[in-house]
Amino acid sequence: MNLKILLPFKVFADVQNVQQVVAETGNGQFGFLPQRLDCVAALVPGILSYETAQDGTKYIAIDKGILVKAGENITVSVRNAIGGSDLGKLHESVEKEFKELDENEKNVRSVMTKM
Numbered sequence: 001m002n003l004k005i006l007l008p009f010k011v012f013a014d015v016q017n018v019q020q021v022v023a024e025t026g027n028g029q030f031g032f033l034p035q036r037l038d039c040v041a042a043l044v045p046g047i048l049s050y051e052t053a054q055d056g057t058k059y060i061a062i063d064k065g066i067l068v069k070a071g072e073n074i075t076v077s078v079r080n081a082i083g084g085s086d087l088g089k090l091h092e093s094v095e096k097e098f099k100e101l102d103e104n105e106k107n108v109r110s111v112m113t114k115m
Helices: 087-114
Strands: 002-006 011-015 018-025 028-032 039-043 046-052 056-062 065-070 073-078 081-084
Touching (some): 018 039, 018 073
Antiparallel strands (some): 002 011, 018 046, 056 081, 065 073
16 A cells, blocks of 8 residues: 655655554544555544554654545545654654644734734
8 A cells, every 4th residue: 555644734754565554533543454445534633553564663643634545545634743663752752742832822822812
């Protein structure tokens, strides 16, 4: 399978020869294998994992978005994504990134209030 992860401003990942993908939806986690029927799934913030023969299992923290499986192609479109192979380091990166986002949101709100 081919996995493409899209952000609003760039292509985050374009991975060929993916053996499986596991993503989290509002109804739980779903696994996607090559023979799975085509579908669309609404994703919730969480961890998306994929496996290749060369690199093993990789983990990506994603924001909410949508996943489309069509034939051999899986396309994931999300607002934000952070990649990593170690879940502990990925957790730290996500915490840092979201703290920065919270600070930016606070600054924007204070500017909007002053206007």
